[in-house]
Amino acid sequence: MKLKFGVVVFPGSNCDHDAYYSLRKILDQDVKFLWHKDNDLQNCDVIILPGGFSYGDYLRSGAIARFSPIINSVIDFAERGGYVIGICNGFQILLEAGLLPGVMLKNNSLQFICRDIYLSIENYNTIFTNNIETSKPLKMPIAHGEGNYYTDENTLTSLIENNQIVFKYSSNDGKVEDLFNPNGSLLNIAGIINKRGNVLGMMPHPERACDSVLGKTDGRLIFNSLIQNINN
Amino acid sequence: MFKAKVLIKRRLSILDPQGQAVEKGAIHLGLNNIKETRIGKYIEFLVELDDETKASTEVDEYCRKLLANPIIEDYEFHLEKIS
Numbered sequence: 001m002k003l004k005f006g007v008v009v010f011p012g013s014n015c016d017h018d019a020y021y022s023l024r025k026i027l028d029q030d031v032k033f034l035w036h037k038d039n040d041l042q043n044c045d046v047i048i049l050p051g052g053f054s055y056g057d058y059l060r061s062g063a064i065a066r067f068s069p070i071i072n073s074v075i076d077f078a079e080r081g082g083y084v085i086g087i088c089n090g091f092q093i094l095l096e097a098g099l100l101p102g103v104m105l106k107n108n109s110l111q112f113i114c115r116d117i118y119l120s121i122e123n124y125n126t127i128f129t130n131n132i133e134t135s136k137p138l139k140m141p142i143a144h145g146e147g148n149y150y151t152d153e154n155t156l157t158s159l160i161e162n163n164q165i166v167f168k169y170s171s172n173d174g175k176v177e178d179l180f181n182p183n184g185s186l187l188n189i190a191g192i193i194n195k196r197g198n199v200l201g202m203m204p205h206p207e208r209a210c211d212s213v214l215g216k217t218d219g220r221l222i223f224n225s226l227i228q229n230i231n232n
Numbered sequence: 233m234f235k236a237k238v239l240i241k242r243r244l245s246i247l248d249p250q251g252q253a254v255e256k257g258a259i260h261l262g263l264n265n266i267k268e269t270r271i272g273k274y275i276e277f278l279v280e281l282d283d284e285t286k287a288s289t290e291v292d293e294y295c296r297k298l299l300a301n302p303i304i305e306d307y308e309f310h311l312e313k314i315s
Contacts, residue, residue, distance in 0.1 A: 060301055067298070096301070103303045105246070110253050150246070150304065184249075 001231055004030045006044030008074070008090075010065045011036070015051035015087065015207060022210035023048075027223055036068040045230055046083040047074055049090025051143070051205060061104060061146045062092030071097055083127070083226060084199045088144055091191075091201035100194055100201045101159070102151035108184030112145040116216065117182055119190055119204055120170035123163045126193055128200050131225035137174045138167075138218035140209035142182060142190075147203040149185040149192075159192060167191035167202055234279045234287045238309040240300045241272040275299055279311070287311055 007019045016033065024031045032042050036054075041047060054065035065071070071093070078084050078099055086094035094100045107113060118137035121129050132138075151159070159165055168176045168188040181188045183203075191202030206219030242248050248270045255269040281287040291309050300307040 059299065063298060063301070103301055105304070106249055108247075108249050110249050152303065 002028065002030045003045040003227055003230055004032065004043065005046045005048055006032050006034045006041055007048045007050055008034045008036060008070055009050075010052065010054035010068060010093075012054045012056055013050050013052035013089070015089075015205065018205070019048050019050045019087070019207040022207040022219065023223065026210040027220065027227065029227065034070060036065065036070050039069050039073050041070075041073050041077055041082075046085065046226065047077060048207075049074070049084070049086040049093050050207070051088030051090060054089055054093065057089075057146075060092075060096070061089060062094075062096040065089075065093045066096040075099060078194075078199050081196065081198050083230070085128070085226075086199075086201040087205055087207065088142075088147075088203055091203055092146065094199065094201045099199050100192055101155045102149055102192070104146045104203075105148040105150050105184070106146050107144070107148050107182070112143075113147075113182050114141065114143040115182075116141050117190075117204060118170050118172050118174075118180070119167040120174045120176050121166070122168050123166045123193070125163065126166055126197055126200070127229040128193070128222050128226050129166060131228045132221045134221070135174075137170050137172060138206075138209075138221065139172075139216050140204045140206055140219050142204045143208075144183070144203055147183045147185065149189040149203075151186065156186060159189075162195055164192050164195065165189055166193050166200065167204070233314055234281065234284070234311040235314050236277055236279055236287070236291045236309055236311055238275040238277075238291070238295055238299060238307060239272060240275070240295075240305050240307045242270060242305055244270075246304045272305075273299075278314075284311060284313070 209219030258266040
């Protein structure tokens with residue numbers, strides 16, 4: 001059965017159409033755009049907070065988008081167990097909204113980085129990863145200036161103890177080392193999940209790694225894992 | 233009415249790569265005595281209230297919930313009575 005994905009559009013979102021295209025045209029799902037000023041999630045099964053520069057990244061990335069009317073609906077939806085994926089700026093919004101713990105600092109190089117990276121899957125027991133059959137790292141692009149994940153020590157310990165770290169930056173053969181950390185993130189963290197397991201935030205862009213014409217399709221594995229789980 | 237002046241500083245325990253990069257500029261300027269440059273934010277705005285306690289409560293909420301991120305930043309503010 002086709003799922004209904006809702007892609008939230010903020011002023012300054014720029015990966016909303018990438019998400020729409022990949023989910024609709026490549027993965028053959030139903031997709032709706034949801035305007036940030038609306039409250040109605042239109043009975044979507046999954047909400048995507050896409051990448052971009054919501055509100056120009058003014059103040060802090062995601063800080064102002066977090067107060068958009070639709071975010072209250074997304075928080076309620078997540079609290080009822082609804083599935084939410086925040087990608088890049090969407091991840092930053094989830095952090096600011098308190099749906100995930102921590103904060104993004106500027107990349108330690110101070111540069112905006114746009115290139116392909118490899119992701120080691122650190123937790124295969126999530127709805128976003130448990131149908132991924134390969135043990136190889138996933139290849140997909142990052143494109144951010146503030147992706148340097150930081151949190152206090154207690155929160156970091158809790159993330160580790162609860163297996164909430166889902167993706168780490170790695171080499172193409174899965175080594176998680178400083179050398180493969182593009183932005184200075186604590187423990188090479190690239191993606192985390194909430195304790196309940198229904199809200200995923202990740203800096204890399206799976207929606208930009210779905211169409212084979214782009215030379216990489218590992219992003220499909222994450223979406224397909226979720227789609228299979230919901231359909232079962 | 234009050235004018236609020238807010239100063240937001242990144243906690244000392246948090247690395248400030250922006251400050252470090254700017255300080256490299258100081259070295260290129262030949263200013264070798266500049267150390268530990270850290271970059272924060274200064275924000276000012278008006279509060280349309282006459283009661284200072286109420287104004288202070290509102291400014292504090294603005295700082296805590298939006299202007300500063302308490303995970304990495306500390307803030308302080310000052311209210312100035314204007315007619």
